[in-house]
Amino acid sequence: MSVVSMLTPGISMNSFEATAHVVTQLEVQRVSYMLVGALSSNAYGIPRATKDADIVVSFDSIGVVEFAKSLGVGFKLDRQMRMETITNSIRNIITYTPTNFDIELFRLSQDEHHKERFQRRQRRWLEEIKREAWIPSAEDVVIQKLRWKRRKDLDDAENILAVRAKKLDWDYLNHWTMIHNTNDLLKQLRDECPNLDVLDEE
Incomplete structure (x- = not known):
């Protein structure tokens, strides 16, 4: 194109x-x-x-x-x-x-x-x-959103986790969120996600 x-x-x-x-x-x-x-x-x-x-x-x-x-x-x-x-x-x-x-x-x-x-x-x-x-990448969007920590950024990150959880590189996500001290926040958002089996469409 x-x-x-x-x-x-x-x-x-x-x-x-x-x-x-x-x-x-x-x-x-x-x-x-x-x-x-x-x-x-x-x-x-x-x-x-x-x-x-x-x-x-x-x-x-x-x-x-x-x-x-x-x-x-x-x-x-x-x-x-x-x-x-x-x-x-x-x-x-x-x-x-x-x-x-x-x-x-x-x-x-x-x-x-x-x-x-x-x-x-x-x-x-x-x-x-x-x-x-x-x-x-989707992972890098989540990582950066967790660094910002504003409510709208956390909502964006949670939406990506809900929609794409099964396709995300969790080793990569955990690596950078450990460095940024946001891994607990990542785990919290994942736990708060709705039924991932329903939302993970792709």
Whole structure:
């Protein structure tokens, strides 16, 4: 399937079309990336609404300012850099102004799991943006959600455990959650899951 967007910059898009346009431009510019956040957990669990899109990027020959300019009309870069405290990733926000939708770009950091999940990323069809894109593995989504520990992240992690429990690499999950001191939380969420035999569909 072609990665070339059928959308023309400058023509009004909805928020997910704007996200698809950003993904297309990342691939055109040959920037390595993966979609994270709700869009990645929705691919493996029970979909929920989201008010933004999160993307881990590894810029090489192009910088964030140049990349933002390549997106065209309607995309505004906040040049103030922020630090994400768990993985020490630098974050920039690009806002698609017609819908006031934030697309957050997180730089690939030197955090060991951050690097590992980037290497393990998978290409999958994402229904919201109507195209294939790179996302973390289901295990890596769960591991990162447990690090955040916000209620919505724990709900996402539990949904993935419920839907995909039989297909998950539990040795890998236990390895990283032991390192992050979140293994007890993983066990708790698994115990709280509904009937896995019913929900594990794939």
